[in-house]
Every structure is written in structure tokens, then in C-alpha cells.
Amino acid sequence: MDVYSSEEQQVEAIKRFWKEYGMTIVAGTILGLGGLYGFRYYQGQQLSQAEQASAGFEQLLVAQEQQTEAWYDDAERYISNHEKTAYATFAAMLKARDAVLSGDYSLAEQQLAWVITQTGDPVIDAIARLRLARVHLQQQQYSQALAQLQTAMPESFQLQQQELKGDIFLAQGDASAAKQAYQLAKSTVGAEANQLLKIKLDELAHIQVEGML
Template structure:
């Protein structure tokens, strides 16, 4: 690096540098400031969109407690308007529950499959997957339910999946496989907070020899 011995030499060097590179520097500063402003504007826009989606979703949830409210229509409208929002998957859950309550299992399965495909997190995908399998079980679509549960899910859902598979086998009259999967669910911690699993195991307990 060149060392300048006098202030005059340093000043001339600075002038020469600015003359050669000044336009690029100021342009870079302008672009940088513009980018910062644009980023802040983008963040503000995202925040406002999230708040709007949150308010709209709360109205959908509130509609479930209002007599005569068309929850399915409101959920569908919300999903169409906020398809890219994380709330859209939650709205699909609301719609699916409403459909199940009205014995519209095909509609429920459709909503849950959409939620499964569009879930932004592994947790939401797991919820959609297990609920979809329950609906398919209710439809007696056993093969589809089992295929749904073969998806890769978080380890925390292993007990839930094993119990659901037990339910599927039991619905088909396969008590041996049902018992095996119920026990598997119990071994994975499925009995915690779930006394029904113990009831299922007891009902299928192998008879003891006299």
C-alpha cells in the first residue's frame, strides 16, 4: 500500500479516487438505502397481511359457534383469499371438522388432503395426516388409510400412528395385528393421557390358560 508523506498528497489521492469511483460509490449508497427502504416496506406489508389473515381466521373460528352459519363456505372463502398464509391450513382443519360433524366425509378428506400437501411445518402435516387417516377409516377405505399413515412423520407421532393402524386392523377383523399395533403404541408412550388405548388392549388380551 502506498504511504503518503504529506496532507496535500493524501488530499490529492482522495480527490483522484472520488473522481474515478465517486459515481459508483454514491450509486451504491443510493441503491443500498433504496433496498433498505424497500425491505422495511416489504416487512410492513407482510405484517399487515398476517394481521388481516389472523382477523379473518378468527371470524371463521367464531362462525363455528354461530347457529345457522355456513362454516364450510366461510372456510373455503378464507382459503381462497389467504391460500399462501399459514392460517389457510388451520382453516382447512376447521372445514374438515365441520364436514365430519355433518357426515360429509368426502369433503373432510379433501380438506385434510389439501392441508397435508400445503402444511408449512412437520407438525401441521402430521396433524393433517393422522386426521385424514381417521376419516378414511370412517369411510372404510382401509387401504388408503394405511397408505396415508405410511408417510414420514415426527417421532412424537409414532404412538398415535401405531394406535391408528391398530384401529384399521381391528375394523377389518384382524385382531392379532390390531393387538400388536396397540401394544406397539403403548410401548412408545401411547398410554400417557390416553386410557382408551388400555381399554383396547384389555379387550384384545389373549385368553389365559386355566
């Protein structure tokens, strides 16, 4: 069962961005450091490593899209060899996605938890937390799912964050808390286009709510 929603499109956009501009950004940063501090050897070494990471990620994408038998092992080696790069977090999320599709939730949890600990990017962190919360929800691990949603997220993710909280509360049988979460989701950016959220609130119209979450 696919437990992802619109953040999958955001990951695809990130992948396209890095494929088109990643090396330019990395090279520019390294060249800037080199010009500032004169680290010419460091500059050349880091640029070479960045090029290798980029080329390796391109090969990994091909293997993942073709679903070759060695895809998981290749991804694990790549992540281990380039764990300090943004590419490694993308590789881990791809691996987690395929693990979910194959029903291996334990592997998905492991990969997404690793991304959360490694990334310093609030967007990647939010995507990983939303995905991990959905994996926990799928396994009826409600407290673990809610724990992933307690972290502040960028505004563009708050709709998904609150709606997912509502889904978790509803799965727990707490319709009042679910309605509160859905109401908070309704007040966030982009909610007007979310017809499913409207349906969820309509179905809970008879529930009385006091206070806010």
C-alpha cells in the same frame, strides 16, 4: 360421529397460540428480514397482509363458533385468499371437522388432503393425517387409512399413530396385526395413561403374534 381424539385439543392449543402470539411472530420475522435486506416496502406490504389474514381468521372463528349459514362459504373464500398462510390450514381443518360432524366425509377428505399438501409443519401434518385416516376408517376405506399412517410423525403423535393402525387392522379382521400395532403403541410416550389401549390389548391377549410390524 366424531372421529377425532386428543389431537383436537392440540389444534385448539395451536389456535390459542396463534391468536395470542401469531402476529408478534409474523411481525418479528418480517421486521427481521427488513432490517437484514432493507426491504422496507416489502416489509410494510407483508405486515399489512399478515394483519388482514389475522383479522379475517378471527372473524372466521366467530362465524364457525356461531355456525352461521355463510360459514362454509366464508371459510372457502378465506382459504383461497390466504392459502399461503398458516391461518388457511387452520381454517381448512375447522371446515373438515364440521364436515365430519355433518356426515360430509368427501368434503372432510378434500380439506384435510389440502392441508397435508400445503403445510410444512410436521405437527399440523400429523394432525391432518390422523384425522384423514379416521375419516377413511369411518368409511371402511382401510388401505387409504393405513396409507396416511406410513409417514413418520413427531414422537408425541406416535401413540395415536400406532393405536389407530391397530384399530384399522382390527376393523379389517386382522387381529394379529392389530395386536402388533397396539404393542408398538404401548411402547410409545404417554401410553401408560391410555386405559383404552390397555383394554384393547387385554381383549387380544389370546392372539399369538410373531415378529413386529
